[in-house]
Amino acid sequence: MVTWYRQAARDLPWRTTTVTPWQILMSEVMLQQTPVARVEPVWREWVVRWPVPSAMAASSPADVLRAWGTLGYPRRALRLHECAGVLAARYHDEVPAEVDLLLDLPGIGAYTARAIACFAYGQRVPVVDTNVRRVVARAVHGRAAAGNPSARDLVETEALLPRRVELATVFSAALMELGATVCTARTPDCTRCPLTSCAWVAAGRPASDIVRRGQKYDGTDRQARGRLLEVLRLAGGPVERICLDLAWTRDPGQRDRALDSLLTDGLVEQTAAGLFALAGEGDPPGEGDTAPERHIPEQR
Secondary structure, three states, X not given: OHHHHHHHOOOOHHHOOOOOHHHHHHHHHHOOOOOHHHHHHHHHHHXXXXXXXXXXXXXXXXXXXXXXXXXXXXXXXXXXXXXXXXXXXXXXXXXXXXXXXXXXXXXXXXXXXXXXXXXXXXXXXXXXXXXXXXXXXXXXXXXXXXXXXXXXXXXXHHHHOOOOHHHHHHHHHHHHHHHHHOOOOOOOOHHHOOOOOOHHHHOOOOOOOOOOOOOOOOOOHHHHHHHHHHXXXXXXXXXXXXXXXXXXXXXXXXXXXXXXXXXXXXXEEEOOOOOEEEOOOOOOOOOOOOOOOOOOOOOO
């Protein structure tokens, strides 16, 4: 596996020897539920713009949301901005190496904490994402799909790691690369697999009994949220409600619901004058005749 990875691994910028733990942290947050091809150009821009956490912390949440663009799930951007603030204030711009400390950072979950510990600091810890779970399910258990995540995933993956730390970190990356490029969910190419034994292949590659429904995007609340955020990203400041109304006309009730969720998530603010803006772009502290009112969608 290690030899295969060193020969076949994709040339990704966050895998170079000069990358910093902060840059790896940013890449891992961006890569959650977002393809590499979409992440790479944005990540390259962020590395230049925010080379250290304090640089991002000095920017407004709105600046970070604008730079996030269309990567999707923009709450990740807000949490990353919060994380930068904690790293700047508490850790003097350094990313901690310990998994427990990483888990205390905003927006850093079990997978991301272990990925940083492994790929940024070379620790022998199990790094389990969807790709790794699928490889283990097939190679070890003979199942086409992994099923629901569980605590057992970490135990089983750690058992596969080489004892030598320097090999374990490469092996972790190799497992992920194998699942992402060869042992894929829909079209696995077993002829390119470096594994010498696989329980799934030995069993005749049985089909999965797990029924997965495709996730549509067109017409969803998520798409409506994206359209409203796009208006605010391009506006450069607070806008009137009519600007948001015109961004999503197919279902006014859905638009109201999307706007309310953006306000609830802290991605959007409403000013005292009734305008709407990205987080951190509303009324400066102490300004405004009255406290901003939270938008409540009309009951329908």
